Amino acid sequence: MPTKIEKDALTGTDTTGHEWDGLKELNTPLPKWWLYLLYVTIAFSAVWVVLYPAFPFKGWTGVTGWVAREAVVQDVAAANARMAPMMNRIREATPQQIAADPELRSFAMAGGRIAFANNCAGCHGAGGQGAVGGFPSLADDDWIWGGTHDAIRATIQHGIRAGESDEERVSVMPRFVADGVLTLAQASDAAEFVLSLSGRATDQAAVERGKPLFAENCVSCHGENGEGNRDVGAPRLNDRVWLHASDRASIARYIANPRLGVMPAWGGRLDPATVNMLTVYVHALGGGEN
Numbered sequence: 061m062p063t064k065i066e067k068d069a070l071t072g073t074d075t076t077g078h079e080w081d082g083l084k085e086l087n088t089p090l091p092k093w094w095l096y097l098l099y100v101t102i103a104f105s106a107v108w109v110v111l112y113p114a115f116p117f118k119g120w121t122g123v124t125g126w127v128a129r130e131a132v133v134q135d136v137a138a139a140n141a142r143m144a145p146m147m148n149r150i151r152e153a154t155p156q157q158i159a160a161d162p163e164l165r166s167f168a169m170a171g172g173r174i175a176f177a178n179n180c181a182g183c184h185g186a187g188g189q190g191a192v193g194g195f196p197s198l199a200d201d202d203w204i205w206g207g208t209h210d211a212i213r214a215t216i217q218h219g220i221r222a223g224e225s226d227e228e229r230v231s232v233m234p235r236f237v238a239d240g241v242l243t244l245a246q247a248s249d250a251a252e253f254v255l256s257l258s259g260r261a262t263d264q265a266a267v268e269r270g271k272p273l274f275a276e277n278c279v280s281c282h283g284e285n286g287e288g289n290r291d292v293g294a295p296r297l298n299d300r301v302w303l304h305a306s307d308r309a310s311i312a313r314y315i316a317n318p319r320l321g322v323m324p325a326w327g328g329r330l331d332p333a334t335v336n337m338l339t340v341y342v343h344a345l346g347g348g349e350n
């Protein structure tokens with residue numbers, strides 16, 4: 061390959077002397093400032109590799125010993141240490157005492173809001189408004205298991221039908237049609253009677269047929285007038301708040317083969333202080349009872 065350096069007629073730039081099939085390469089080196097910047101970054105990285113972690117080797121290399129991950133651990137430990145006195149007071153107090161003390165209360169509300177967003181919002185909604193599919197609103201005054209501080213704390217601590225705690229909340233609504241206790245037609249009549257409890261029935265004959273079925277099969281848990289029973293977590297049926305079903309067809313399907321809500325026990329997952337903060341937070345969402 062000929063290596064004759066010549067001036068390119070069109071641009072006035074020297075060629076490198078390389079030529080391929082009549083194509084000649086112009087010699088246009090990098091600008092000096094760019095080149096020096098490159099050398100500076102290479103020098104910088106060499107210094108960095110010596111000072112700071114670059115390769116995993118018996119822990120990490122780097123003569124300063126500084127590691128970002130450990131710095132974060134220290135920051136978190138420092139933050140925890142700052143909060144420790146407050147967390148200890150929250151842990152020792154009852155939710156009622158926390159709610160009554162302005163200082164503890166505001167700390168618990170802030171901590172409870174974060175813990176709720178991290179652990180509960182996925183099922184109960186960001187504002188505790190609940191979600192379709194059996195996830196109850198925690199922001200209204202309609203409670204399945206109870207809305208006092210003690211009841212809320214017990215629910216959070218031990219969970220519901222999750223099989224994780226001996227003291228969990230548990231009850232089972234029978235599968236009336238699936239287990240052969242009622243026929244589908246009877247379930248539909250019972251559903252119409254359930255609607256009549258909140259003044260929404262449209263088929264009086266079905267209500268009459270459903271009434272004795274309800275008296276015989278349902279009042280033991282849901283109460284004479286469908287007022288519900290917190291001891292067995294049976295929801296009120298004479299209001300317009302629905303967990304699983306809300307019209308005749310879906311209520312009949314529910315009676316035929318109920319789905320039972322499950323909530324994890326948080327006592328084994330969260331610090332007792334966090335459970336207390338969540339209790340105060342949920343109680344304050346709107347429907348807390350005394």
Ligand code: HEC
Binds near residue numbers: 194207320321338
């Ligand atoms: C995996 C979904 C899920 C998560 C996560 C969850 N829950 Fe629940 N929770 C439920 C379900 C389902 C029910 C209703 C159970 C039933 O049908 O009795 C419930 C019920 C409750 C109740 C009782 C409501 C009442 O009316 O008595 C409270 C209080 C509660 N949850 C608080 C919390 C808190 C606080 C957290 C976060 C620490 C949380 N839940 C996380 C699913 C969940």
Ligand code: HEC
Binds near residue numbers: 277278292303314321
């Ligand atoms: C052994 C107690 C028990 C009996 C008996 C029982 N239920 Fe229930 N029922 C429950 C429980 C507990 C729930 C809530 C399940 C859950 O929270 O996931 C429930 C939920 C319901 C719901 C859903 C309410 C909603 O808000 O979506 C309807 C409707 C219902 N029951 C109707 C009936 C009817 C009608 C009968 C009689 C044919 C009956 N139940 C008998 C315990 C019972």
